[in-house]
Amino acid sequence: MDALDSAVKEIRETLPGLPLSEEEPMAKHSSFRIGGPVRAFAVPEDVTSFSRITHILKKHKLMPMVVGNCTNILFPDEGLKDLFIISTERMTRMFLLDDSRIYAEAGVSLSKLASFSCQHSLAGLEFASGIPGTVGGGVLMNAGAYGGEMKDVVESVVSYYLPEQKLYETPLENCGFGYRKSAFQTMAGCAIVSAVFRLEKGDRDEIAAKMKELNERRREKQPLDLPSAGSAFKRPEGYFAAKLIEECGLKGYTTGGAMVSEKHAGFVVNTGNACSHDVYDLMMHVRNTVWQMKGIELVPEIVILPPDYKLTDDSPSAPLHIISGSGPLSEADFSGAKE
Ligand SMILES: Cc1cc2nc3c(=O)[nH]c(=O)nc-3n(C[C@H](O)[C@H](O)[C@H](O)COP(=O)(O)OP(=O)(O)OC[C@H]3O[C@@H](n4cnc5c(N)ncnc54)[C@H](O)[C@@H]3O)c2cc1C
Incomplete structure (x- = not known):
């Protein structure tokens, strides 16, 4: 039994309800519809079970890869026999913090975040409504479109630093955002668990019309x-x-x-x-x-x-x-x- 087998066994015993599959075909998850099996694929429902998984992996000297909607990854056909993937797809809590700020967990899709923002007459996220990724992937990549980028709307990011098993809050000025890049890309073992977005008060109908227009442009061109x-x-x-x-x-x-x-x-x-x-x-x-x-x-x-x-x-x-x-x-x- 190798370290990954032992870790999977311990995770199953500790978190019996956790969706955890072995030899999971990544073509099922990737927007490319390409990719062979990954050794283990877990989908925790919140930060607590996320951290319990990573704690066990660390004990076995393993580091997971964290993914969102897999809309920016090319997985190999041969599969990833040494990799444990944690998907944030069930970490989807989102709420208003006050009249201009939204808290969203890493697995919230950017389209849901933009719709939620529109429902509350908050402008700034229209550009993100057609990007098929998640908050975590979007922040990591500083996703952007039509003149907007995540860096324009992020106020702070909470990440879980796997080597220390600690949560860190990073304010915008320390996120190192640039064109399709962020400081989180170069921080080994850094998983984004949530972000706070600061938005402008706007007119709900105008925000919805802008989102519709950008999505039509996308459909026409892409x-x-x-x-x-x-x-x-x-x-x-x-x-x-x-x-x-x-x-x-x-x-x-x-x-x-x-x-x-x-x-x-x-x-x-x-x-x-x-x-x-x-x-x-x-x-x-x-x-x-x-x-x-x-x-x-x-x-x-x-x-x-x-x-x-x-x-x-x-x-x-x-x-x-x-x-x-x-x-x-x-x-x-x-x-x-x-x-
Ligand atoms: C049809 C289509 C249109 C697109 N249009 C745009 C566009 O207009 N603009 C744009 O910028 N991008 C676009 N993309 C690319 C993609 O949607 C974005 O890069 C998106 O931000 C990726 O998010 P994701 O959740 O899918 O990340 P994934 O593909 O799952 O992951 C991408 C990277 O981020 C890492 N990651 C994901 N979540 C976390 C996390 N919580 N913590 C730490 N690391 C994490 C992964 O390990 C990986 O390295 C498009 C993709 C498609 C298929």
């Missing part, structure tokens, strides 16, 4: 009928990734079941039977072509997990740069992601 993980690459400074990709003639380019969307060249979509390697190969081809033709480096926005991925005490919480370095890529750049 390939929402096919599985994806949103924009495949970050916006390079001074350019738009989708425009560069389109100018390189890559719209509709396919590798196996993965395709550069014909509707929006910034998206890589799963046309039905894509495997994770199709997506890696396609992203590598796009990145190389854009580098060769335009001299501009595209950096992935999607979190790409290699098959041997596991977390240790000094791992970053989000492995955002599995693809690293400037310029054309070689197979070696993907060595961690290949068999």
